[in-house]
Amino acid sequence: MKLKDILKVKGSKVWTVKTNQPVREALKILVDQKIGALLVLDEKERIVGIVSERDIVRGCHQNLKTLDAMPVSQLMTKEIVIGSPEDETSYIMGVITHKRVRHIPVVSEGRLQGIVSIGDVVKSVIEDSQYEIHYLKEYISGSGQSQ
Structure with a gap:
């Protein structure tokens, strides 16, 4: 399965913030959109970072008094791992593990196509495995053979 297959099911809606938006606004979007x-x-609408729940929690620990007015740019992760719609989920699982990231924007020809999380990737791998197991069982039992 490829990232484009996950996005077909999940959809391509991506929530964003601007670098100068207060962390409070980012937090509200995260909570409201779950x-x-x-x-x-x-x-210029270019991806320059990603801000996660974990980034905000770390910010709370370090700067609780000033976090409310702090711009997102001070908390965001600037080194973004980008995926392609053609990337295989097995490859992306390795990237997620090696780079220790939980969210990967999917970009094609410089345009944002969507975003996948570690949960989306794991779910697709499990579904693929269940599908494969089902048909292997049918094949072994003979019920999946054509007459």
Whole structure:
């Protein structure tokens, strides 16, 4: 399965914030939309970072008094791992593990196509495995053979 297959099921809606938006606004979007991360865009709509629940929790620990007015750009992760719609989920699982990230924006020809989380990737791998197991059982038992 490829990332484009996950996005077909999940959809391509991506929630974003601007670099100068207060962390409070980012937190509200995360809570209201029940999501774990927001892509951070500059004034030209380019991806310049990602801010996650974990980034905000770390910010709370370090700067609780000033966090309310702090711009997202001070908390965001600037080194973003980007995926392609053609990337295989097995490859992305390795990237997620090696780079220790939980969200991967999917970009094609410079355009944002969507975002996948570690949960989306694991879910697709499990579904693929269940599908494969089902048909292997049918094949072994003979019920899946054509006459």
